[in-house]
Amino acid sequence: xxxxxxxxxxxxxxxxxxxxxxxxxxxxxxxxxxxxxxxxxxxxxxxxxxxxxxxxxxxxxxxxxxxxxxxxxxxxxxxxxxxxxxxxxxxxxxxxxxxxxxxxxxxxxxxxxxxxxxxxxxxxxxxxxxxxxxxxxxxxxxxxxxxxxxxxxxxxxxxxxxxxxxxxxxxxxxxx
Amino acid sequence: xxxxxxxxxxxxxxxxxxxxxxxxxxxxxxxxxxxxxxxxxxxxxxxxxxxxxxxxxxxxxxxxxxxxxxxxxxxxxxxxxxxxxxxxxxxxxxxxxxxxxxxxxxxxxxxxxxxxxxxxxxxxxxxxxxxxxxxxxxxxxxxxxxxxxxxxxxxxxxxxxxxxxxxxxxxxxxxxxxxxxxxxxxxxxxxxxxxxxxxxxxxxxxxxxxxxxxxxxxxxxxxxxxxxxxxxxxxxxxxxxxxxxxxxxxxxxxxxxxxxxxxxxxxxxxxxxxxxxxxxxxxxxxxxxxxxxxxxxxxxxxxxxxxxxxxxxxxxxxxxxxxxxxxxxxxxxxxxxxxxxxxxxxxxxxxxxxxxxxxxxxxxxxxxxxxxxxxxxxxxxxxxxxxxxxxxxxxxxxxxxxxxxxxxxxxxxxxxxxxxxxxxxxxxxxxxxxxxxxxxxxxxxxxxxxxxxxxxxxxxxxxxxxxxxxxxxxxxxxxxxxxxxxxxxxxxxxxxxxxxxxxxxxxxxxxxxxxxxxxxxxxxxxxxxxxxxxxxxxxxxxxxxxxxxxxxxxxxxxxxxxxxxxxxxxxxxxxxxxxxxxxxxxxxxxxxxxxxxxxxxxxxxxxxxxxxxxxxxxxxxxxxxxxxxxxxxxxxxxxxxxxxxxxxxxxxxxxxxxxxxxxxxxxxxxxxxxxxxxxxxxxxxxxxxxxxxxxxxxxxxxxxxxxxxxxxxxxxxxxxxxxxxxxxxxxxxxxxxxxxxxxxxxxxxxxxxxxxxx
Numbered sequence: 001x002x003x004x005x006x007x008x009x010x011x012x013x014x015x016x017x018x019x020x021x022x023x024x025x026x027x028x029x030x031x032x033x034x035x036x037x038x039x040x041x042x043x044x045x046x047x048x049x050x051x052x053x054x055x056x057x058x059x060x061x062x063x064x065x066x067x068x069x070x071x072x073x074x075x076x077x078x079x080x081x082x083x084x085x086x087x088x089x090x091x092x093x094x095x096x097x098x099x100x101x102x103x104x105x106x107x108x109x110x111x112x113x114x115x116x117x118x119x120x121x122x123x124x125x126x127x128x129x130x131x132x133x134x135x136x137x138x139x140x141x142x143x144x145x146x147x148x149x150x151x152x153x154x155x156x157x158x159x160x161x162x163x164x165x166x167x168x169x170x171x172x173x174x175x176x
Numbered sequence: 177x178x179x180x181x182x183x184x185x186x187x188x189x190x191x192x193x194x195x196x197x198x199x200x201x202x203x204x205x206x207x208x209x210x211x212x213x214x215x216x217x218x219x220x221x222x223x224x225x226x227x228x229x230x231x232x233x234x235x236x237x238x239x240x241x242x243x244x245x246x247x248x249x250x251x252x253x254x255x256x257x258x259x260x261x262x263x264x265x266x267x268x269x270x271x272x273x274x275x276x277x278x279x280x281x282x283x284x285x286x287x288x289x290x291x292x293x294x295x296x297x298x299x300x301x302x303x304x305x306x307x308x309x310x311x312x313x314x315x316x317x318x319x320x321x322x323x324x325x326x327x328x329x330x331x332x333x334x335x336x337x338x339x340x341x342x343x344x345x346x347x348x349x350x351x352x353x354x355x356x357x358x359x360x361x362x363x364x365x366x367x368x369x370x371x372x373x374x375x376x377x378x379x380x381x382x383x384x385x386x387x388x389x390x391x392x393x394x395x396x397x398x399x400x401x402x403x404x405x406x407x408x409x410x411x412x413x414x415x416x417x418x419x420x421x422x423x424x425x426x427x428x429x430x431x432x433x434x435x436x437x438x439x440x441x442x443x444x445x446x447x448x449x450x451x452x453x454x455x456x457x458x459x460x461x462x463x464x465x466x467x468x469x470x471x472x473x474x475x476x477x478x479x480x481x482x483x484x485x486x487x488x489x490x491x492x493x494x495x496x497x498x499x500x501x502x503x504x505x506x507x508x509x510x511x512x513x514x515x516x517x518x519x520x521x522x523x524x525x526x527x528x529x530x531x532x533x534x535x536x537x538x539x540x541x542x543x544x545x546x547x548x549x550x551x552x553x554x555x556x557x558x559x560x561x562x563x564x565x566x567x568x569x570x571x572x573x574x575x576x577x578x579x580x581x582x583x584x585x586x587x588x589x590x591x592x593x594x595x596x597x598x599x600x601x602x603x604x605x606x607x608x609x610x611x612x613x614x615x616x617x618x619x620x621x622x623x624x625x626x627x628x629x630x631x632x633x634x635x636x637x638x639x640x641x642x643x644x645x646x647x648x649x650x651x652x653x654x655x656x657x658x659x660x661x662x663x664x665x666x667x668x669x670x671x672x673x674x675x676x677x678x679x680x681x682x683x684x685x686x687x688x689x690x691x692x693x694x695x696x697x698x699x700x701x702x703x704x705x706x707x708x709x710x711x712x713x714x715x716x717x718x719x720x721x722x723x724x725x726x727x728x729x730x731x732x733x734x735x736x737x738x739x740x741x742x743x744x745x746x747x748x749x750x751x752x753x754x755x756x757x758x759x760x761x762x763x764x765x766x767x768x769x770x771x772x773x774x775x776x777x778x779x780x781x782x783x784x785x786x787x788x789x790x791x792x793x794x795x796x797x798x799x800x801x802x803x804x805x806x807x808x809x810x811x812x813x814x815x816x817x818x819x820x821x822x823x824x825x826x827x828x829x830x831x832x833x834x835x836x837x838x839x840x841x842x843x844x845x846x847x848x849x850x851x852x853x854x855x856x857x858x859x860x861x862x863x864x865x866x867x868x869x870x871x872x873x874x875x876x877x878x879x880x881x882x883x884x885x886x887x888x889x890x891x892x893x894x895x896x897x898x899x900x901x902x903x904x905x906x907x908x909x910x911x912x913x914x915x916x917x918x919x920x921x922x923x924x925x926x927x928x929x930x931x932x933x934x
Contacts, residue, residue, distance in 0.1 A: 018655050025659055029702035033695060037269055054277070096357075098365040099384060138274035162651065 016165040024158020027151045035148025041140035050137040052103040055114055055129055057094035063119070063128040071126070076113045080122040084109050091120060091129065101132060179263065179280040180345035180368070186259050194716060201720035237321035239306050244643075245328050246303025250296050251712075253335060254629070257291035258708060260284050265701040268694045273684040281684035282370035287339060289373030290391070292624075293490065294398050295335045300632050301493035302328075302405050305433045308639070309409065311742040312427045314418025319411035327404035330397050337394030341368040341387040366390075372682065374483070377465035377475040381457045389458060396451045399444045406440035409433050427740065428510060431517050432496025435524040436489050442528065443485040450478035473538055480531035488527040490624065492520060494631040495562055498584050501631070501638050502566055505581035506573030507736045509768035512565040519558035526555045536607045545604055552602035559595050563588060574736075579653035583634035586661035590626025590668075594619055597672060612682075615675025621668040625704070630660065633711055640715070641730040642746045646722030648714045656710040663703030670697040725750075727759045735761035737768075794921045795853035795914075802913030803848030809906025818898035820889040852879060853914055868915045876911025880904045 044050050058066065067075070080088065086106025093102035104111075110118070117130040236242060264284040267276045276284070306324065310317055318324045336343075348363030357364065366387045371379045380388060413434045417426070453464040454475065463469025503510045510516065532540060532548040566588050575581065597619040600606050610616060634657075640648050674693045679686060686694065728747035733739045739747075750756040813819035824840030827847075833839050856875050863878075865871035884903050891899045 017651055018658070021655060022659065022662075025703055025706050026699075028706060029663075029699045032702050033266075033269055033699050036266060037275060040275060050274070098361060099367075133273065133277045133279065135277060136272045136274045138270065 013165065017162050020161040020165075021159045024155040024161065027155030027158060029155075031148045031151030031153075031155055033148070034144050035152060037138060038140045038145030038148050041138050042145060044138055048135070049103045049105055050135055052105045053108065053111065053114075053131050053135055054101050054103055054133040055090055055094055056101045056132040057091060057120070058100065058128040060125040060127060063126050066128055071119055075128075076116065076118045078110060078113060078118050078120050080120055083120070087114075091122070091127075094129070095127075103135070179276050179284070180342055181349060183259055183263060183342060184346045186263075187256060190255060190259075194712070197713070197716055198720075201717055205720040235325075237317075237325045239310050239318045239321065239324065242318075242321075242324050242328050243303045243305070243307030246299045246306055246331075248303075249328070249331055249335075250298075250300030250303060253291055253295035253299065255708070255712075256339070257288050257296055258705060260288035260291065261701060262705050264288060265698040267684060268686070269698050271686050271688045271691055271694075276684070278684045279370050282372070282682075283341075283368035285682065286369050286371060286373050287342075290338060290369075290395075291335075293373070293486065294395060295331070295338070297490045297624075297628055298402060299331060301433075301436070301490075302402075304497070304632075304635055305409060305429075305493070307643070308742055309412060309430055309433060310416070311745045312430055312740070313413065313416060314421055314741060315412060315416035318408050319416055320408050323404055324408050327401045327408065330401035330404075334394045334397035334401065337390045337397065339368070339394075340390050341366050341385075344387075374479060375454065375475075376479075377454070377457070377472040378467070380454060380475075381465055389455060392451045392455050392458075396448050399448045399451070402440055403444045406437035406444075409437040410441070413437075428499040428513065428516060429493075429496040432492045432499075432520055435520050436492045439485045439489050439492075439524055439527060443482045443489065446478060447482035450475065450482070453478075473535070473540070476535050476538060477531070480534045481528070483534065484531040485527040487620075487624075488523055490628055492523065494587075494628045495520070497631040497635045498566065498587055498627070499562075501580050501634055502584045503569055503767065504638070504731060504733055504738050505576045505578055505584070506570050507576075507765075507767060508569055508573045509738070510565070511568040511571075512561075515561055516565050519561040522558040523555065526551060526558070530555055533602055533607065536604050537611045549602055549604050553599060556595065556599045556602075559591075563592060563595070577654070578637070578731075579650065579657045580634040580638040582654060582657040582661070583630045583637075586657070587627040587630040587634075590622050590630070590661070590664060593669070593672075594622030594626050597622070610675060612680050613675035614671045614679050614681050617681050618668045618670070618672030618675055621671065622664070625664050625668065629708075630664075633657070633660065636711075636715065638731075639742075640718070640722075641725045642742060644719055644722070645725050646718055647725060647730075648718035648722050652710060652714050656707050656714065659703060659710070660707040663700050663707055665700075667697045667700030667704060670700065726756070728756055729759035729761070732759075732761055734759060735764055737764070737766050790925070791857055792854070794918055794925075795857050796849055797921060798914040798916075798918035799849040799853035801917040802853075802910040803845055805913040806848065806906045806910035809902055809909055813899065813902035813906070816898065818891060818895050818902060819887065823887040823889050826886075848910065852910075853918075856914060868919045869912060872911035872915025873908055874911075876907040876914075877904065880907035883907065 063071075080091065083091065084107050086104050086108060087110060089106075090102040090104040094100050108114075111131070114129060115131045117128065119126045120129050121127075233241065233245065236245075263276070264281060267273065267281050267284070269275070273281060306318065309315075344363050344366040345368065348360055348366075351360045351363060365385075367385060369375075369383075369385060369388050369391050371383050371388065375388075375392075413426070413430055453462070456462040457465050465472050465475045499510055499516055529551045530548060532544060533552040536545055536549075566584075570585070597615070601610060601616065601619060637648065637653050637657075640646070670693055674690055674697075675681070677690075679690050728750045729739060729743065731743075733743060747758055751758060810819060814821050821837045821841075824837045824844060825835035826840065827843045828839040829835045831843065833843075856872070860868070860871045860875065863871045863874045865874050880903055884900055887903070888899070
């Protein structure tokens, strides 16, 4: 049984049985790498707050634990009232968030200070706040998605070549 | 992008696709309907059947069925961990974190590691062990069938606890448009763990995510399950063997499962204790891993005391499968069985003495570090013994390029690269440089991917006829095997290279100059993913559509005397169920010939001195004939002006004589008559070529490269082509002259000896 199948396999074209599908798999893999991010680039702004960095705000207790009694002078101080509206909204959202994070959606004039880590004075208490993720928007070339899809489609044709090849051989042999 | 929804959707799509394929193929395989419609009785029958099957699979204690449950569970976990891997490689297509967020990326590499190491590998090997160990040992079942089933059923809840964050997160996202945030606060709080699979303190203690607690409970549960299974394997192997199965002829897979189970017994209870200590630190204010208590480094010691043996717990069953499967497809008995067993035992013991090499960068005592470095280098020896024995098993074998063989051979290759790169990492200064880079990721993935899933898939192909009574698509299997090896090699050698260049691991953001290499690694990872899907398709589709096995010896193992116990059991079942006549091979030869004369030219009759002198003069005659023949080619080259005779003078200079072309030519003749023939004698067994003249040609081609370099005198263009051409052809003449004369003299000598003896 095994020997029969091996003989059958030996009589077939290695190019169409193994070579073409191999190239097909490579095309599909490259196509996925192009098409998935390419598609994401087209729809990301509808799905995610990209371009809106995430800030994390630590509670006054955690802040005390971090710095002890005297925070180092290298850490900038900001007053909550001096923050831009988007910064204020994000700060308050982070306080409500179970893990203490929120996106800054809008103008972020104190971005550099937040990136370095800052102590925000809010209702008389100090909160350590810092940017934890930039969330940049993904940039992709306009052709990336269509070419990726084309590569996947062509690759699938390549992967399906062996059965198609066998059918064509059977057809041609039958015609003779 | 929303990771939780994407991952849950990908897993759902995979599950639904498998289910649809299964149902469709099952329908197609059943009797065709005559156009009627399903009756109520028919539906009730289907439901009853489903209920019976469900009850059977939920309550079974049969070792083969529990084995299949383990394998299916491990496969599901493997696919889940694989989806994690695909997602994290997708993030690494671009240098910034613009597809997932950094936290998501951290969660992906954490869950990928935990799922693959804890819930994928060992369950699959336990499944293979459950199914085949009793068959290989001649036992009726595992020693404790109910404990066996219990051990398995602890695993699904353990996996769900460990990965609950994903479902809770998705639940929270689906509920949030309907319910106020306060009501569903729990769902919004829990998320996948993102502190790294090693759960290093103090991050794992201080991180507020409650999912860490669930993960720890899940890991603890899986540890209990693993320990129960290990006890069962040990008792089964020690007490349930058939009378004729002794320690000396115990099959190599059982040996590996025995040692693996021993390691589990010593390693997993310790992990359980460490996990409980971490849980207490997180929830009850203990200070085991706090700076003011035991210290965060204590966690690393405890973790890696389990973690390094765990590497061998995962690796040894794979080597057992390799040692089992490889000989069947090369027609030779496993070379050095005893030494493979000793190396397995050696690895088992040494694996507990190397844990601190994971901690060279932590600043532990330099004296301790040095001893762990020595141990870590020493552990390469038993691994190398295995590789040597696999290669010698294959050497000059009757190789059948089936899918299992392709995977076994590929495993040896990737394991060598993964292993050798590990020896470098064992050296403290090298480790300090590369510890935090992708070099480490490339190194260990070449082992954990390059041998473990390779051998799982090889085993699935090898035993599929026995498991299902059907054949899978063998062309697709060969193709899939090559694809898997190709994808793994591309991905993980790329990681080795970029790690060697200094790219840090565990970072979602990386410098743009590494983008192209990272994209190559990602495409390679997608190829691995596609290969895994092709394997899954082949397994599922062939269950219903594969050609039925019509012989009791599907791999023609009887021909080489390797029809092992599990196949004997299969034969018995085929005869009993289908009244099939037991297969008889056309020809039979032993896979091992202890009485055979050594094939090496240095072997023969008489003392060593007699053998050496006899071979030396035969070699000298062969070398002389070869050199004379070669002179024709080189002489022609000198005549047409592509070889400068003055270059022979340099040989004389090399041995301190005047630079005379005549002296040089004389030395060249002596070398061709004495030195090179002896080198040929020493190495001919290790050169490719079945017949001696083929080996002679290979040898001549190899040494011609040295000649080309040594006698080159600045030829260019056509003169260079002519020079190389004449040199190579002249060396072929030498190789043929040497080997054919040698073979002729040897045959004459044997004939003379035969006449003398007769």
